[in-house]
Amino acid sequence: MEKLANNSVKGIKKSILPYLKLLLPLLFITGQSFAQETSFEDGKRYILGGLTVTGLQSYNEQTVKTYTGLRVGQPITVPGDEISAVIKKLWSLELFSNVEMYYTKIEDDKIFLELNILERPTLSNVTVYGVKKRKVEDILTDTDLKKGKKITESLIANTKNYLQNKYKKQGYLNAKVNIATATDTSETNTQNMVINVNKGDKVKIRSIVFEGNEKLSNKRLRKSMKNTKKKKLYRFWKKSKYIEEDFNEDLSSLVDAYAERGYRDARILSDTFVKVNEKNIDLKIKVEEGDKYYFGDINFVGNSVYTDRQLSQVLGIRKGQTYNGVLLKKRIADDSRPDAEDLTNLYQNNGYLFSSINPVEVSAVNDTIDFEIRIIEGKETFLDHVTVVGNDKTNDHVIFRELRTRPGQKYSKDNIVRSIRELGQLGFFDAEQIVPDIQNPDPNAGTVDIQYSLVEAGSSQIELQGGFGGGGFIGTLGLSFSNFSLKNIFNGEAYKPVPMGDGQTFALRLQASRSFRVYSLNFSEPWLGGKKPVRFNLSLSRTQQFATGYDNRGRIDVQKDRGFSITGISAGLAKRVQWPDDFFTISHSLSYQRYDFNDYNLGLFNFGNGSSNSVNYTFGISRSSQGPSRIFPLTGSNFEITAKFTPPYSLFSSKDYKQLKTDINAATERLFEIGNNPSSIEEQLEFAQLSDDLERMEEERFKLLEFYKVKFKGDWYTRLVDKLVLRTNAEFGFLGAYNHDIGAVPFERFYVGGDGLGNFTLDGRDVIQLRGYENQALTPYVTNPITNSLQQDGGTIYNKYSLELRYPLTLKPSASIYALSFLEAGNAFNNFNEFNPFELKRSAGVGLRIFMPAFGLLGIDFGYGFDTDARPGSTGPSGWQTHFIIGQQF
Template sequence: MVEIRVEGNKRVEAEAIRRALRTKVGQPLLPANTAQDLRAVWALGYFQNVELLVQHLPKGVAYVVRVEERPVIRLVQLQGNEELSRDDLKEEIEVKPNTILDMETVRSTVSKIQAKYVEKGYFLAEVTHQLKPVPESPGSVDVVFVINERAKVMVKQITFIGAEKVSPDILKETMITREGGFFSFFTGEGTYRQEAFDRDLQVIQYAYFDRGFINVRVDKPTVQLSADKRFIYITIRVTEGEAYDIGKIDFAGDLLPDVSKETMAALMRSRPGTRFNRTQLSQDIVSVSDVYYDRGYAYANINPVTNVNADTKTVDLTFEVQKGPQVTIERIDVVGNSKTRDKVIRRELRVYEGELYSGTGVRRSRERVTALGFFETVEITQKPGSQDDTIVLQVEVKEKATGTFQVGLGFSNVENFIFTAQISQNNFLGWGQSVSASAQISGLRSLVQLSFYDPYFLDTKYLLSAEFFRVQADYEGFIRNSTGGNVSIGYQFIDDLLGTVGYSREWVTVEAGQNLGAVLLANQFLSGVTSALRLSLSFDRRDNRLFPSRGFIHYGSVETAPSFLGGTFLFNRYTAYSRLYFPLPLGFVFKTNATVGYIQQLDKNKPLPISELYYVGGINSVRGYFLRSISPSVKVPRSASPDATVTDFDVGGNKQLVFNFELEFPIFEKAGLRGVLFYDAGNAYASNERFFQDKQDKLPLGLFHSAGFGFRWFSPIGPLRFEWGIPLTRRPEDDRILFEFTIGNFF
């Protein structure tokens, strides 16, 4: 063979094709090599057609490789997509511009786009593709994905056949797949997704297991499409069987000599004679396992063996224990923390190298690291150590952004406009410290604040916090200006129990309103200095300090401003609050808050200044009432004229009581949008009134009450709150419904 000739190539070099061939110039042309040459050229991936030809020449034989190149993709376009944007589909589009056309990739993209539409409820959507040659650029094509979305298909009805002993309503509550309704456009309910529905069938079975129906059978459901192809009707047939109770409970296998069977049984919620419950049984296995884990048996396995008695409708349970070897922790590895220092994570751990493995310690460690709020996920896994009696723990974290720069502008009919700016870092330089600078300006207040917080000052169990502030607040009857700061040192006595002692100094000026008969209140519009010591104690078991959904925090403080500290205002202030968080199914969270405050006059010749007293009302107190509008009041003249009319002037109370109840639920979880329903109650009381006292017999329990709803958006600039409060004990000056907006969390 005297020549290898390449024909039809435009972008691919001929030499690249020759190198792929097994046949070479100067070698005899063997038919056995031809098939290998064809596969080799085709495998280059650049051609949509390849031919191998032989041409006889006077000097010998020419081997001709004739190719037709695949076109280059110029543009990738979507056509017909109205409900889903290109951004919604970007993860599904595998075809990229300026690459060689691959039809397998095109077909894969068609399938993925169609699957995305099915996930979003467009069950009948059709997706095809077109290849459009580009006349001005020979060898190039535009790939167009043509989408016929059709109408969104909604689950109209879910019917259970045979569900008699467990209500269909209860079964539907366990399902992700829901019947659509009027608000489906906002909530997304009514969307049919096959993978979610497959999970639902399993959960329905578990719902029966939790009620003792151990022989329940859930048949393959029927899914029917309506004639107009807009609705889906689902029918699920259930064979319930009989409910079973728990018979005997026993333990066998590797039992611990210092732990009796009665002790382990006491740790369980399952009891003989009670209804069999699968979920409760799983929790009981965890409780029994912890007995072994906390003694170093990291590989303990608890296997419940069941013996079903059909005659008595009971299930006997025997917990077979295989304890495995007792192990110590050889090493703890921390991974995934590119910014956060190792010690910030390690100081939260409650398991230690060289000590026996502890299951409770591992669980508490994970909870404490998660509660820092620095990480999206925290996982603690284990693997064998260098010896049989050792184990290695790996703490794997996924960091999230902890620094924020926020600028916001809002409006409300209470404060008119609200401008806020904040720069903060909750994990400063990865040391676990928090620093922030913020400013707020509205129609009723202005605030500048600088703060610093170190939870482990100088790597000890002491914390240090410092704050500087300048505040101006309009109380309608007077304006309070203050400049000051405080510093606190705290100590963590035990896990989550923190005591602090702090000192604050604040310079306060009070300006009376222009149109008041200020003679009667002259001794209350006082300016001066507050110099105070504060002792506080808090017990914080929230799962996340920034956005809690489980746990509690209890707080109490005593602030004293005696004369020997050099202040003008002399008082004691007592404050306490308790906040509880309860996670509910489907991402719902129920929250409660109770706050009580009392300020005590220390010198009878120096009355409490009006600027230190309590005013209730507003978006961070009792919603539905104007900011600081709930207060004891006195009658004052509108002017200095002897015949001036009188008006009520809010003078503040020396006691306050506030209750808040919230049900928070997801709306668009991925976008960080949640809804809230709330009920508030509270009041501020004068010195001659008692808590819960009502002088006018118009306030149930002596409290102002309100209810309402709102939306919360955990936006890139911070948490935004939009809430509508309805005063239930409305006064003439109160609106029927009050909208308020603010930036930041409530509790």
């Protein structure tokens, strides 16, 4: 067998000269060009007598033969294009590190060839050193280093370059990556790869020096660089890393800083990177400022839909103002805000999708620049088709009823933005991935299609909690289905695991311990009748609280024959209205609660046997424009005013409530005089009789509850920078009485302090969050005349204010996580006479929230209370408190 090799005959001994005639017609081919010093005669024509493939380790010989396209018996020219094409074809697979062609013999006009192949090794295992274990999987995914991949020089080089650039972008400018391979003897033709990453220290910016700046100070220029900061001890929210991409962006911001102040000709002459040592660099930036300019005449050309005056009002730039190129650009088209008040949106919100607006400098005399705003209005545009994709669970009609874009309507960008918000507020889709795709725009016909691309998010939640409170273990099991379908409840095929897709809410909740039980069921239909946004809500609840004491061993003894229960039912309607705007909702609800006592004194009033009844109507007005996501709103507001009323029974009753109040006060006063330790048998009998009388009169007083309750809550969301959001909150509540002889009812009161979770609510109370204090620790106390002891009475009035800074760590569908810091202040009072809106209990702290579709909202807060709480004996500030948040509103 002879190799098809370079055929230079210089130095060849006479002993091999007889073989020259056999070698000359053949070519040594390695996939490269022929040797330049070799001269061949024209190729000779042969018949391929045979082809063998050697060197294979993992591939089938017949497969390779077939792939070459060479067939025994075919004519073949040596040297010629057929063999060159085969070699080139095999090299293009990038599966082999060497390909060589030999001939084995020539018989008459037949030639026998051998194809020798050296396979590239395949990747068996990858070990990465120098990074955290949890980061290894990401590296392997990003570099596509998976088992079975062919190891090539380009793979190694690309992996090395990718990793070095990756860490340089994170500020590790000295990052080094070494990659080595070694044979894996456990498998055929495989190699293990070892990646050693040495990130080194993060390179910090020691100083940023400017040259050539006279009009703007160094401080002003450094401030304009949002991403590139020099290191300072107190700066922890923005690190002083050098990242080239961010630095280049900040150089553009520097030019914008000048353009905002009239220096339109300002430019960066040079920027220099100076390495101080392995950990520090200096940046030197040389600028040319140019002259300051002012706006001159601004004329509009091509406008017919809007007058010059209307356009000037939106533009908001007047002759003589300092030239501001950034402002001019934003007033034409503000790319940072889809709902900005600019000229482009003015046209696009009124049907002119194909309009274009361009500011053109028409003259620059001395320091004054005149502009023409040239407008091509285009044809008025209407929506042709509106479609949705990606809704695998939610039915189409649930989506379309929320859209503000309908076929045949005039195109409006504002309606598209509003539609995105409404879909995000449903909670059925990932708000970050709602994408309106403008399709098939036809400027001549004036039509366009819109397709909303959606990604379903989990809309059902499981609440499973356990903890200790009320003298024992408290367990909670809750199931909430927020995209329920009642009409399919008897359709077995629709259970996946429950009937879904119609946007209804169905929730079951059970909470229990040794001493209490709470059952509740809630159903809500957001579009009653399917044609108008009228929400119907129905809820049923049952609460039982048992008396507790201690046995002779000091253990808690639950007495189930003594207790207190509430049975309630509530139905409501809420309708979205169009005035003052279509963010408003008006709601009505009617509810009934029955409170039953069996030898159990709740402590809020002075009877332990009997019942009370409450029939009440609630009227509410709310406005919700927060969005786009209900989990992490970026903008908008949400406020609600509710007024809850019962009938004024005493107005129509012949009962003398004034005399009843006098009798109750007399009995109470006498009980305080006797106290808990009567000194004689007569006083003991009197105490018992007065206690019974007081209990009877209290039951008579509260047989039919009458009250009114007014509450206000407002939340405002302001986007500061990027996704840093300021949430401002204000709350107020007041519980009043129609008849002052009856007084405020013992139910429906306000309990302030702590995490704001109601746990189990026995008496219609409102539990108000105020972090930094223990739960309900800011609630007023009163003295019980029967027990002569202090007890929480619940406030009849409260107010609260809070500021909360929020920043998202991730807003992925699987889990939305954001960090927060807060300032809060609030308090509760016994009555309006004691109310002082400035007598507030203050706190501050930080927290974290995690929203997972299956479990709802989870979180933790660390708050510091600066003031003393309302509990008897409390002194000094409340101090640090830890609050766990489960299932609270966003």
